[in-house]
Amino acid sequence: MIPREILKKIRQIELRTNRIVTETLAGQYHSVFKGQGMNFDEVREYQPGDDVRAIDWNVTARMNHPFIKKFVEERELTLMLVVDVSGSGLFGSRGQSKRELAAEIASVLAFSAIRNNDKVGLILFSDEVEKFIPPRKGRSHVLRVIREVLFFEPQRRRTDLNAALEFLLRVQSHKAIAVIISDFIGSPAAPRQAGGKHLRPQMLLLESLAQASFTRLRQANRKHDLVAVQISDPHELELPALGRLVFQDAETGEIVEVNTGDARKREAFAERQAKEQEQLARLFRRAGMDAIQLRTDQEYGAALKKFFENREKRRLRG
Numbered sequence: 141m142i143p144r145e146i147l148k149k150i151r152q153i154e155l156r157t158n159r160i161v162t163e164t165l166a167g168q169y170h171s172v173f174k175g176q177g178m179n180f181d182e183v184r185e186y187q188p189g190d191d192v193r194a195i196d197w198n199v200t201a202r203m204n205h206p207f208i209k210k211f212v213e214e215r216e217l218t219l220m221l222v223v224d225v226s227g228s229g230l231f232g233s234r235g236q237s238k239r240e241l242a243a244e245i246a247s248v249l250a251f252s253a254i255r256n257n258d259k260v261g262l263i264l265f266s267d268e269v270e271k272f273i274p275p276r277k278g279r280s281h282v283l284r285v286i287r288e289v290l291f292f293e294p295q296r297r298r299t300d301l302n303a304a305l306e307f308l309l310r311v312q313s314h315k316a317i318a319v320i321i322s323d324f325i326g327s328p329a330a331p332r333q334a335g336g337k338h339l340r341p342q343m344l345l346l347e348s349l350a351q352a353s354f355t356r357l358r359q360a361n362r363k364h365d366l367v368a369v370q371i372s373d374p375h376e377l378e379l380p381a382l383g384r385l386v387f388q389d390a391e392t393g394e395i396v397e398v399n400t401g402d403a404r405k406r407e408a409f410a411e412r413q414a415k416e417q418e419q420l421a422r423l424f425r426r427a428g429m430d431a432i433q434l435r436t437d438q439e440y441g442a443a444l445k446k447f448f449e450n451r452e453k454r455r456l457r458g
Contacts, residue, residue, distance in 0.1 A: 150286050157247040160441045161255065168448035169252035172455060173217060173317050173365060183207045218275045219253040219260045220312055220364070221246050222304050223289050224322035226266040227297035227390035233375040234437040241371050241436050242321045243290040248444065249319055250282040260285060261312075265304035266296040272311065297391045299325065305356035309363065318364040323371050324420060325391075357427040368424050368431040377417070378410045 183196050186206035194208040223246060229239040250260045254277055261275030262285045271292060273285060301322070308318055360366050383401045388394070400406060417433070424431040432447045434440045 146287065146291060149290065150283055153244055153247050153286055153290070154251075154283065157244055158251055160248055160444070161251045164441050164445050165248070165252055165448060168445070168452065169249075170256050172448050172451040183209055217253070217256070217258040218312070218314065218316040219249060219258055220263065220275065220308060220316045220318045221249065221260065221285065221289070222263045222265065222308060222318055222320045222322075224266075224299060224301075224304075224320075224324075225264045225270060225289075225292055225294045226299040226325075228299070228323055228325040229371075230390055231373055231376070232436055233373050233380075236436045238323050238371045238373060238436060240290065241434065241440070242369075243286055245321055245369055245371070245434065245440065245444075246289045247282070247286050248440075250285055253317075254278065254282055261316075262288060263304055263308060263311075264288060264292055264294070265300070265307075266294045267298040267300035268296060268303050269307045270294045270296070272307070274311075275316075299391065302353045302356050305353060305360050309356075309360055312364065316364045317367070318360065319367045319369060321369045321371065323373075323376075324368075325376070354423065354427060357424075357429065361428050366427075366429050368429055370420065370431060370433050371436070372433070373436045377413045379406045381406060 183199050184207065186195060186200075186208050190208050194210075196207050196209045199207040223242055225239070229242065230237055232238060232240070246262075253260050257277065259275035259277050260282055262271070262273040263269060264271040271288060273288065299322075301320070301324075304320075312318070357366065379398070379400045381400055381403075384397060384399050387396045387398060389396070398405070421431060421433075430447070430451065432443060434443055
C-alpha cells in the first residue's frame, strides 16, 4: 500500500506537468522526435507533382494508369529516462530539491511520450545502476516512473555516468530517445585553494565526465537520440553572502568551512563555476548531443518550449 502523502505528491506533479504538456508542448514532442523509419500505408492514384520514384508499377500495370505507394513515418518510439539519484540531487536552497525538479521533468517528458503512444522506460543510477524499469505504455506505468524518480532510496551516493551509459547501450538494442537528467555533479578529488583549504560545496564532474564518459556519450548518441538535462541550484553557481558556513558534501560526507563573507572568494567561485558550465556545454556539443540547462529557482516550461522549438527548426532545415 502506497502512503497517502506519496500519492498526493505524485498527483500534484501529474496535474502540474500535464498542464505544461497540454498548454506548452502539445504536438511539439511528436514533431521533433523521429520514428525509426517509414512504413507502407496504402496505394493511391498518381497526382501531378508526386515523386515518380514512388510509383507502384505492379498496381499501375493492372489498373492501366499510375498509382503510387504512400508511406507514413513509423511513430512508435521508446523514451528512456536515465535519472541521476546520487546524493547531490537532494540539495535544494529554494524550496525544491534537484531530485524533485528531476521528477517533474521526467513527468513532462513521460506524459508527452504516452500521448504519442510511445513507451517509457527508466534507469536510475548513482555510481552503479540502482533500478531499471523496462519500457511500457500507459498512465499507470508513468505514475510508477514518477514515484520511483521521486522516492527511490539509492544504496550508494556517488556518481558514475559511465555505468549508466554502458547499461543503456546493453539493454536498449533499438534506437530510443534517451534523456539523461542529472546535475552532472560528482566527487572527484577536491581542488585545493591557497593555504591548503577546500572550496567545494559542490563541484561539477567535468574532468571525470570528460575522461570517463565522453566516449560513451558519443557512442550512445550515435545509437540513440541522446539529450542531456542538467539541473542546478543557484547556490551551486554563486555563493550567498552569509558569513562563515559549513558545507557537507552529499556524496563523500566531507565537511568544509567557507567564509562566504569574503567577496573575492564569492567572485572567484562564481567565475570558476561559470567557466565549468561553459566547458560542460562544449563537451555535450563535441559529443553531438542536445542539452537543456534548468535551475531549481526558475520555471522550466519556457526552457523546454525553447528546446523543442529549436529542435523543430533544425529538423525543418535538415
